[in-house]
Amino acid sequence: MASNDKPNVAYDPLPLTGDDQPTTSLYNAPPSPDPRLSSFHTPQMNPTELGADPSIPVGAAQPRFLGSTALYDGPAMRESFASSQHTIPNSEYTSSVYALNDPSAPGRFEGSYRDDPRGSYYTGDQNVPMSPVGAAGGRTLEEKRTAYAPPRAKSRRKIMILAVVAALILLLLAVVIPVYFFVVRPNNNESSNASTSSDSSASKSNHATATSSASTPSATPVTGRDGSEITMEDGTKFTYRNSFGGYWYYDENxxxxxxxxxxxWSPALNETFRYGTDKMRGVNLGGWLNTEPFISPALYEKYLNNPTPAVDEWTLSEAMRADTAGGGINQLEDHYKTFITEKDFAEIAGAGLNFIRIPIGFWIIEVRDEEPFLPKVSWTYFLKAIKWARKYGLRINLDLHALPGSQNGxxxxxxxxxTGFLNGPMGYANAQRSLDYIRILAEFISQPQYKDVVTIFGIxxxxxxxxMGQDALARFYLEAYNIIRTAGGTGEGNGPYVxxxxxxxxxxxxxxxFPNADRITLDSHPYLCFNGQSSAPISTYATTPCTSWGGAVNNSMASFGLTNAGEFSNAVTDCGLFLNGVNLGTRYEGTYIGVWPRMGSCSTWTDWQNYDAATKRAIRQFALASMDALQDYFFWTWKIGNSSRTGKVETPAWSYQLGLENGWMPTDPRDATGACGNSxxxxxPLRAWQTGxxxxxxxxxxxxxxxxxxATISMGGAVTTLPTYTPTGPIPTLPVPTFPSSVTVNAGxxxxxxxxxxxxxxxxxxxxxxxxxVDPSTAPPPVCAAGTRREAIPDPLFTPAPQA
Incomplete structure (x- = not known):
């Protein structure tokens, strides 16, 4: 690896064989797992082959990561999430790990990426190797910023200087004030007192501005580096560990x-983050403000024996509301308080990561009708997330993870x-409601107090x-884009990336x-673990991410613009408690829905407490290859909670934190630089308009x-025949944080x-x-007079390019 002490030292090439045996070439990676297997029978594309599953409602979509739920002709789900051998042409996600970069079928892949500097299967512009992860010039250039001191608490010397300045000001006032009262004021007794302007959006409901009339300087330290002590809100203390030159900063005043x-190497929050040049090295806080069974299994295990077990946040909320003796729905807030805390944010910065993707549900704003979700409470904790991210220099990708009616089932x-979003008789109305939630969130995060922390909005x-069809989805995206740009304006720094x-x-x-769109990024979620399963060891996947994803990411950066991987993990099998859903089994053990040959016991993959050193090295190599191939990424996820039954993490391949603690995740993500060759x-940089x-x-x-x-909605018909809402309701503006009365601050x-x-x-x-x-196959109600449509959102105005 390159030295941290010397500039421009090339990284030693990594052995891509995935084991410790000598090899005749550093670039001769082993074959994908069990190359003798050439096909699989996966009945997902024909739901009648699967049989009934009592845990899934009649007419419901299959659980996450299965194939398409559409029962009509059209593109199938890509196989990184699907279990089908049916593929979408020219997608890097349409092959299983058994046929990666098959030279006999290049059309199966997006581009023709080969990570081999000695030659290529193909020639021409399509052979585009992946982009480097590290900044140009090596680590030394990245670390020059360590020479600059961070903001410091007021020293005694500064206080003395301020005291002298204050004395001079008092002396000046002693002269000016008498002159004013005895000379100026008598000649100007009709002057009026200045008044402060009121908030121009006072008509919005539920908004507040936190201010006070006095400010008392605090003796609490406002900044610190590696080894400094942090006291959290509950009085708990921990030591801040950051060996990468980072520093925290928080002044309560x-x-x-x-x-x-x-x-x-990461720009401070008050500096410009150069998207496309500075790398997003991020992690998700999945399962925190939007729960998932495999991430926080203990919440769901409590209700496994219910007549209707909790399988999602809807049924979990129903079960909690009925469980008054056990804490009721307030159990969710207990989860918010404890699952992720300020310490996690400090540890994420100390792990060398600079971005956090935070999934939320729409109920962070409101619920309607009989929706059982806990409304609004999670917003309090998202505000805490903004505060903690600001304190540790982390940027946030706000991810709207759940929409009314469900965007994926x-x-x-x-x-x-x-799927009831853009699908079925309520598909349009649910989309209208979703656009409002996007608008409300965009208006909040576009405020100057928050825009430098929440810099990306995953809509x-x-x-x-x-x-729903790509055309309808693209129309929704463009409408949401215009709404977001209306909220914050166009140009760098004015509202988030979309x-x-x-x-x-x-x-x-x-x-x-979306040509010439201002600050837009394309998000993909590549996974290998939901395809055909293999018992081949993790060491055989050493370069799979490079050959699967690297070239496609590179092509997208060149053709579309900024491209990010909002999710990926270390999993190469679907082993893990509730990973496929509550009580749904696994493909690997042959217990999942459908016909799956048993590969072995999942304990080989989940018994992380008995991983040997070679296994940990192989997982780490896979993680490094994934990071290098994906370039701008968010690992899914930071933390997996313990099972209440076994007392330990049951899906170790998905926990960044657990990997750090046990040695299979890199303590420095920059170690990924060069893992795929980068020939x-x-x-x-990106084009100018792509960065604002x-x-x-x-x-x-x-x-x-x-x-x-x-004009039409899938399974619903013409929009003019479907239920529609009218834009006449009061805006549920999100509340701002509050501060002690001693603090004078405008919170927006x-x-x-x-x-x-x-x-x-x-x-x-x-x-x-x-x-x-409602089930999308339900017939719509009789046509009703449509409500007034919201006036068309105009395209945002852009500053014309300078003339040559």
Whole structure:
């Protein structure tokens, strides 16, 4: 590996064989697991082969990571999530690990990536190796910032200087004040007192501005480096550990100060993050504010013996509400308080990571009708997340993980079952409601107090594109994009990057969909573990991420623009408690729905307490290859909770924290640089308009072709025949944080753009509506007079490019 002490020292090439045996070539990776297997029988594309599963409602979609739920012709789900051998042409996600980079079938892959500097199977522009992860010039250039001192607490010398200045000011006032009262004021007795301006968006409901009339300097340290002591809100103390030159900063009298830096090589929050050049090395806080059974299994294990076991947050909330003796629905807030704390944010910065992706459900804003979710409470903890991220120099990718009606029918969308977003009779109404939630969140995070911390907004997590169709999804994306730009404005620093998920379509399908869009990034979630299973050891996967993902990411960076992997993990099998869903078994052990040959016992993969040194090295190598191939990434996830039955983590391949503690995750993510070879990398920077620079904006012709709403909704029919809401409801503006009365600070109003004053979508009193979560095959109610549509969101104005 390159030395930290010497500039521009090339990394030693990594042996890509995945074992400790000598090899004749550093680039001769072993074959993918069990190459003798050439096909699988996977009945997912034909649901009638699966048989009934009593844990899934009739007519419901299959659990997360299964194949397409569409029962009509169209593109199938990509196999990184699907279990089918049916593929989408030209997608890097459509092959299983048994046929990676098969030279006999290059069309199965997006691009023709080969990580071999000695030659290539293909020639021409399509042979594009992946981009480097490290900044140009090596670590030494990245760490030069350590020479700059962080903000420091006031020293005695500074206090003395301030005292002298104050004395001079008092002396000056002693002269000026008499002159004013005895000379100036008598000649100007008609002057009026100045008044402070009121908040221009005072008409919004539930908003507040935290201010006070006095400020008392605090003796509490406001910054610190490696080894400093941190006291949390509950009085618990821990030692901040950061060997990468990072430092925390928090002044209770200046709570919006952005002086913290996660690491020496990561820009401080008050500096510009150069997307496409500075790397997003991130981790998810999955299962915290939006629960999932395999991440926090103890919450779900408590209700396994119920007549209706908890399988998603909907049924978990119902079970908790009925369990008054056990704490009721407030058990969820107990989870928020304890599952993730300030210490986790400090540890994430100390692990060399600079970004956090935080999944939330729409109930962070409100619930309607009979939705059982705990409303609004998780917002209190998202505000804490902003505070802690600011303190440790971390940036946030806000991920809207669950939408009304469900965007994919999987348990993490809030309710396991069917897809009711942009699908079925309530598909349009649910989309209207979702756009409002996007608008409310965008208005909050675009405020100057928060925009430098929450810098990316993932507007939908994993929509089932094959169900709703790419055209309808693209129209929704463009409408959401315009709403976000209306909230914060255009240009660098004005509101967040807009992150759109690929909808399980190949990345190439999104090229030129939104040309000249201001700060947009394409999100993909590559996984290997939900395909055909193999008992081959983890060491045989040493370069699988490189050959599977590297070239496609590189091509997307060049053609689409900023590309990120919002999720990936160390899992190469589907072993783990509740990973596929509650009580659904595993493919690996042959207990999952359908016909799956048993590969062996999952204990080989889940018994992390007995991993030997070679296994840990192999997992680490796989993690490094994944990081290098994906370039800008967010590992899923930071923490996995213990099972209440076994008292330990049962899905170790998914916990970054557990890997750090036990030696199979890199203590320095920069070690990934060069893990895939990087023979001919894509060269930053991104185009100017892709980073908020001057540009013409999305062409009018594109906006016209993707006008909102779509003419028809999948399984629903013409939009004009479907239930629709009217934009006349009061806006549930998100509350801002509060501070002690001794602190004078403007926390904002919760609404960045006062001119954006139209109401939110609500039911028309005279119209009939179906349950937002109704089965999509249900017939729509009789046509009702449509409500007033929200005025079309105009394309944001862009600063014209300078003329040559």
């Amino acid at each position: 200046d709570p919006f100060n952005n002086g913290a830096r996660a690491q020496a 999987w348990n993490h969308s809030g309710r396991l079952g069917t 939908i997590n994993e929509p089932q594109g094959s169900v 992150s759109i998920h690929d909808g399980f379509f190949p990345r190439t399908d999104w090229t030129n969909t 001919n990398p894509w060269s930053p 620079g001057a540009g013409a904006g999305i062409p009018a012709s594109v906006s016209s072709n993707l006008a909102w709403p779509p 109003s919760g609404w960045a753009n006062a001119a954006d004053s139209q109401g939110v979508f609500v039911p028309i009193p005279t119209c009939t509506y179906l349950d937002p979560w």
